[in-house]
Amino acid sequence: xxxxxxxxxxxxxxxxLFGGLGVGAFALLAAAGCSNEGRxxxxxxxxxxxxxxxxxxxxxxxxxMDIKGADxxxxxxxxxxASPKKATSGQPGDGEDVGVFxxxxxxxxxxxxxxxxxxxxNERLGFGxxxxxxxxxxxxxxxxxxxxxxxxxxxxxxxxGDIPGLxxxxxxxAVDLTEYLxxxxxxxxxxxxxxxxxxxxxxxxxGKVFAVPVPRGPAQSMVMxxxxxxxxxxxxxxxxxxFEEFYDLCKELSGGNTWALGRxxxxxxxxxxxxxxxWSEAGGTLTSANLHERQQDALEAARRLVADGFVHPDGVxxxxxxxxxxxVNGTIRFLDDTFSxxxxxxxxxxxxxxxxxxxxxxxxxxxxTAGIHMGPQVQNITSISAKSADRVEALLDVINxxxxxxxxxxxxxxxxxxxxxxxxxxxxDPVPTEKGRTEVQLGLKYVVEGxxxxxxxxxxxxxxxxxxxxxxxxxxxxxxxASGLFSDTASRKGGQIGEKLGAVETDILAGRQKVGAxxxxxxxxxxxGGDKIRAELEKALADRKKTEG
Amino acid sequence: MTAVEEAGTRHRLRxxxxxxxPSGEEPGAxxxxxxxxxxxxxxxxxxxxxxxAMAVVIVFQYLALGGNVIAFQDYxxxxxxxxxxxxxxxxxxxxxxxxxxFLAALRNTxxxxxxxxxxxxxxxxxxALLLHSLVSNRVRQWVxxxxxxxxxxxxxxxxxxxxQVLGGAGMINNFLRAHGWQPIDVIGNSDAFYGxxxxxxxxxxxxxxxxxxxxxxxxxxxxxxxxxxxxxATRWRQTWxxxxxxxxxxxxxxxxxxxxDSLSVGFEQLILQQDAVGLGVSQVLDTYVYNQGVVGGYWxxxxxxxxxxxxxxxxxxxxxxxxxxxxxxEGVYRA
Numbered sequence: 001x002x003x004x005x006x007x008x009x010x011x012x013x014x015x016x017l018f019g020g021l022g023v024g025a026f027a028l029l030a031a032a033g034c035s036n037e038g039r040x041x042x043x044x045x046x047x048x049x050x051x052x053x054x055x056x057x058x059x060x061x062x063x064x065m066d067i068k069g070a071d072x073x074x075x076x077x078x079x080x081x082a083s084p085k086k087a088t089s090g091q092p093g094d095g096e097d098v099g100v101f102x103x104x105x106x107x108x109x110x111x112x113x114x115x116x117x118x119x120x121x122n123e124r125l126g127f128g129x130x131x132x133x134x135x136x137x138x139x140x141x142x143x144x145x146x147x148x149x150x151x152x153x154x155x156x157x158x159x160x161g162d163i164p165g166l167x168x169x170x171x172x173x174a175v176d177l178t179e180y181l182x183x184x185x186x187x188x189x190x191x192x193x194x195x196x197x198x199x200x201x202x203x204x205x206x207g208k209v210f211a212v213p214v215p216r217g218p219a220q221s222m223v224m225x226x227x228x229x230x231x232x233x234x235x236x237x238x239x240x241x242x243f244e245e246f247y248d249l250c251k252e253l254s255g256g257n258t259w260a261l262g263r264x265x266x267x268x269x270x271x272x273x274x275x276x277x278x279w280s281e282a283g284g285t286l287t288s289a290n291l292h293e294r295q296q297d298a299l300e301a302a303r304r305l306v307a308d309g310f311v312h313p314d315g316v317x318x319x320x321x322x323x324x325x326x327x328v329n330g331t332i333r334f335l336d337d338t339f340s341x342x343x344x345x346x347x348x349x350x351x352x353x354x355x356x357x358x359x360x361x362x363x364x365x366x367x368x369t370a371g372i373h374m375g376p377q378v379q380n381i382t383s384i385s386a387k388s389a390d391r392v393e394a395l396l397d398v399i400n401x402x403x404x405x406x407x408x409x410x411x412x413x414x415x416x417x418x419x420x421x422x423x424x425x426x427x428x429d430p431v432p433t434e435k436g437r438t439e440v441q442l443g444l445k446y447v448v449e450g451x452x453x454x455x456x457x458x459x460x461x462x463x464x465x466x467x468x469x470x471x472x473x474x475x476x477x478x479x480x481x482a483s484g485l486f487s488d489t490a491s492r493k494g495g496q497i498g499e500k501l502g503a504v505e506t507d508i509l510a511g512r513q514k515v516g517a518x519x520x521x522x523x524x525x526x527x528x529g530g531d532k533i534r535a536e537l538e539k540a541l542a543d544r545k546k547t548e549g
Numbered sequence: 550m551t552a553v554e555e556a557g558t559r560h561r562l563r564x565x566x567x568x569x570x571p572s573g574e575e576p577g578a579x580x581x582x583x584x585x586x587x588x589x590x591x592x593x594x595x596x597x598x599x600x601x602a603m604a605v606v607i608v609f610q611y612l613a614l615g616g617n618v619i620a621f622q623d624y625x626x627x628x629x630x631x632x633x634x635x636x637x638x639x640x641x642x643x644x645x646x647x648x649x650x651f652l653a654a655l656r657n658t659x660x661x662x663x664x665x666x667x668x669x670x671x672x673x674x675x676x677a678l679l680l681h682s683l684v685s686n687r688v689r690q691w692v693x694x695x696x697x698x699x700x701x702x703x704x705x706x707x708x709x710x711x712x713q714v715l716g717g718a719g720m721i722n723n724f725l726r727a728h729g730w731q732p733i734d735v736i737g738n739s740d741a742f743y744g745x746x747x748x749x750x751x752x753x754x755x756x757x758x759x760x761x762x763x764x765x766x767x768x769x770x771x772x773x774x775x776x777x778x779x780x781x782a783t784r785w786r787q788t789w790x791x792x793x794x795x796x797x798x799x800x801x802x803x804x805x806x807x808x809x810d811s812l813s814v815g816f817e818q819l820i821l822q823q824d825a826v827g828l829g830v831s832q833v834l835d836t837y838v839y840n841q842g843v844v845g846g847y848w849x850x851x852x853x854x855x856x857x858x859x860x861x862x863x864x865x866x867x868x869x870x871x872x873x874x875x876x877x878x879e880g881v882y883r884a
Contacts, residue, residue, distance in 0.1 A: 141843045148626035164846030165625060172627040257723050313717015316737065317825045331718075496845040500650070503828045512739055512827055 049207040053178050054200050055186035058193035063407030071475035072218050074452045076467040078460035082428040087408040091126035092401035094394035099153025101132045102443040103139040109441045117417045117439040133443050154388040157446050160381050164492050167205035174383035175392050177209045191403035201484035202378045211381035212448050218474045219340040219452040220375025224268045227333050228357035242366030243272050250310040253333045262323035262335040263315035264302050264509050271361035273298040277373040281481035286534050290522040299508050300515045342466050343456045358469035374477040405450035431458040487536035493529040501525045620852035640853035654837040661814040664747050672755045677762035696756025704817040707753050737825040769795040801878050809866040812858045834858050
C-alpha cells in the first residue's frame with residue numbers, strides 16, 4: 001500500500017501522547033471524557049448526572065460469534081458468515097444529501113465519478129453522501145480551522161482528547177442527542193444500542209449525550225509485534241524475559257541495513273518498568289505516571305536502544321504505514337502498534353509465510369510478565385452539527401445504518417463493497433481486490449462502528465492468533481483509573497503542557513538532553529496544570545464512586 | 550500585490566506624460582492638476598484593468614487584517630470573533646514576560662534570518678554572474694532550466710528528496726553501511742540542522758531567484774564593457790566596476806523587501822522537519838504561532854505573536870528604505 005504521508009507532518013506530539021490514538025503512558029489522560037463543566041460557563045455537572053443519561057446497552061444477537069470474548073477480550077470470527085442477512089429495512093435518512101467530515105489512515109479513494117463503491121453506496125442510501133477526508137495526523141488541526149471557518153458539515157468526527165474546551169465546543173456546534181439516545185431511547189437505533197456503555201462515557205458532557213463513539217478498548221491497546229516467521233526460521237525466541245534480554249536480542253538483530261526496531265518502543269519499555277497507564281490510584285488519590293519514580297529508568301533504557309543503533313534511523317519521522325512497510329520487507333523485526341492494526345497488514349505486499357506474534361512485556365529485571373496498558377475506550381467520537389438540528393433523527397438513522405454490526409449484509413457492503421468488483425469470495429470470506437482496497441476507503445469506519453471483532457478475510461489463522469494473543473495479555477492489562485473521567489484543565493491545557501513534556505522526552509531519546517532532564521520537566525508539567533488536572537480527576541473519581549455506591 | 554503595483558506605476562507614468570506634454574498647449578507651461586474625478590474618468594480603462602487585482606488584495610490582504618482582532622481576545626473558534634471574550638493586551642504579555650519558549654523561537658528565527666541573509670541572499674547573485682559569463686547561449690539556457698526546476702517542487706518533495714539521499718537510511722548511508730563504513734549523521738542531527746535547511750533553500754530557490762538578476766545583467770550597456778576592455782580592464786575589474794554597480798539598485802531593493810519578511814523563515818520547510826531535530830533548534834516564530842494557536846488552542850497568543858512579527862517586518866522595511874535613501878539609492882519607493 002502506498003504511503004500517503006511518508007514525510008508529511010506527523011501526528012502532532014499531542015496526538016501521540018494525549019490523543020485518541022492512544023499511545024504510551026499518557027494515552028488516556030485527555031482522551032477520557034465525561035462529566036464537568038467546560039469553558040462556556042455551564043454549571044458543574046456531577047458524574048451521576050452524566051451516567052444517568054448513558055444509552056442502554058442492548059447487544060445485537062443476530063450474528064453468533066465463532067469465539068466469544070471473555071475478560072475484556074473482543075469477539076473473534078474465523079469466517080465471515082455465509083450469505084449475510086440484511087438487518088435494516090428501507091433506506092436510512094430523509095433522502096436529502098448528507099455531508100461528513102472524518103479522518104482517514106489510508107490513501108484518498110478515487111472521486112465519486114470514478115468510484116463504483118461510492119456510487120453504489122449512494123444508490124443504497126438513497127441520497128448523496130459527500131465525504132471530506134483528512135489524514136488522522138492532521139485531523140485535529142484541520143478540525144479547528146474548519147470550526148473557525150464555520151464549515152462543519154452535517155456529521156463530523158473528532159479526536160475528543162485533542163480539542164481544547166471540547167464540552168463548550170459541543171454545546172455550541174453539536175446537537176444535544178440526549179432525548180434520542182439516553183437510556184432506553186437508544187433502542188430506536190439498535191446498532192447504536194449495540195455499543196458497550198464504557199465507550200459512551202466519552203460522548204457525555206455537561207450531562208448531555210453529544211456524540212456517538214467509535215468503540216475500541218482492548219483493540220486499541222499498544223502491543224509489540226514480532227516477525228514470527230523470521231524468528232522461527234532463525235531459531236530465535238522473541239519472547240524475552242527481561243529488558244537486558246530484549247536489549248541483547250535487539251543488538252543481535254541490528255547490523256548493516258537492518259534494525260531491530262521501527263521506532264523507540266517507549267510504551268513497551270514503560271510497561272516493563274511497571275509505570276502506570278496514565279494515572280495510578282490509591283484510596284481515591286491519583287498519581288500521574290509522568291511523576292513515576294521509574295520514568296527515568298525507562299527513558300535510560302529506551303535511550304540506549306537509540307544510541308546503540310537498534311532503532312531505524314528514520315524511525316522518529318516516518319509515518320506508521322512506512323514503518324509497517326519496513327516490518328513487512330524485513331528492514332526491521334519488531335514494531336509496536338495497536339491490536340487493531342493486525343488485520344491492516346493484509347493491505348501490504350506480504351511475502352510467503354508472513355506471520356506476526358505479540359511479545360508481552362517482561363518485567364524489566366525479569367521474573368515475570370508486566371501488564372500491557374489497556375487502550376482507550378474510543379478511537380474517536382462523532383457528532384451531528386447544530387446547523388442540521390432539524391434533521392437530527394434522519395441523521396441518527398444514517399449513523400445507525402453505518403454502525404451495522406459485523407456479519408450483517410450492511411456491514412459486508414460498507415466494509416468490503418460489491419462482490420466481484422471490490423472483493424472475491426474465498427469460501428464465505430470477502431477478500432478485497434485491488435479496486436476494493438482503493439475505492440472502499442471512505443473513512444466510514446471512523447464515522448461510527450459496531451464493537452470490534454477480530455477477523456481477517458481469507459486467513460482464519462490471523463484472527464485466531466490475534467485472539468490468542470489478546471487472551472494472553474488483555475485480562476491482565478493495566479487500566480487507567482481516570483478512564484472515562486473528564487478534567488476541564490486537561491481539555492484546555494493538557495495538550496500544551498503535554499507537548500512541552502513530550503519535547504523533552506523526544507530530546508532525551510535522541511540524546512539531545514540528559515535523562516535527568518525528565519524529572520524537572522515532569523515537575524514543571526505538574527505545576528503548569530498537571531496538579532490541577534489531578535485534582536479535577538480525583539473529584540470526578542470520587543463522584544463516580546459515590547454513584548456506583 | 551505586483552499586479553496592482555504595476556498598474557499603479559503605469560497610471561503614474563501616464564499622468565506624467567499627460568501633464569508633461571499636453572497637445573495644443575504651450576510646451577512647458579504649467580497646468581493645474583486635474584481634479585481626482587476627472588483623472589479617474591480619464592484613466593478608467595486602466596483602473597478597470599486593475600480592479601480584479603485590487604479585489605484580490607483587498608479581500609485577501611486588507612480584509613484579512615481584521616482577523617488580527619483575535620490578538621486582543623480569548624478567541625475560541627466555536628464562539629467566533631463576535632462572541633469571544635475581549636482581553637485587551639493580555640495576550641501580548643508573553644512577549645514581555647520572557648516566556649522561554651517564545652524567546653527560544655525568537656532566537657532561532659533570528660539565527661535563521663541571519664544565515665539566510667548572509668548565505669542565501671547572495672547565492673543567486675553569484676550564480677547569475679556565473680551564468681552571465683557563459684558564452685554559449687544553448688549551454689546557458691540548458692543550465693538555467695535545470696536550475697529553475699527545484700523551485701517548482703513543494704517542500705514536502707524537497708524534504709523527502711533530502712531524506713532519501715542524506716537520511717539515516719538514505720542512499721548515502723545505506724551505501725556506507727553496506728561497505729562497512731560509519732554512516733554520517735545529517736538528518737535528525739540538531740547540530741547540522743541550520744546547515745541542512747540553508748542548503749535546502751539554496752538548492753530549491755537559487756536558480757529561480759537568478760531570473761531577476763539575469764534580466765538586469767542583460768540590460769547593462771554592452772559598450773561599457775567594450776570601452777573598459779579598450780582601457781585594458783580585466784574581467785574581474787569589469788565585474789567590480791561595471792556589472793555590480795549596474796545591479797546595485799535591484800540588489801538593494803530586493804534586500805529591503807527581504808527584510809520585510811525576514812522573520813518568516815520557511816514555515817512549511819521547518820514544520821516538516823521539526824520532529825526529527827526537536828523544538829530546541831527548530832521552533833521559530835511561525836511554527837510557534839502554529840503550535841500555540843491551531844494545535845494548542847491558544848489562538849489569541851498566537852495571533853498576538855503573529856501581529857508583532859508583522860509590525861516588526863513593516864518597521865524593518867520602512868527603516869531600510871530610509872537608510873537606502875540616505876545612501877542615495879532609490880530603495881523600494883519614495884514617499
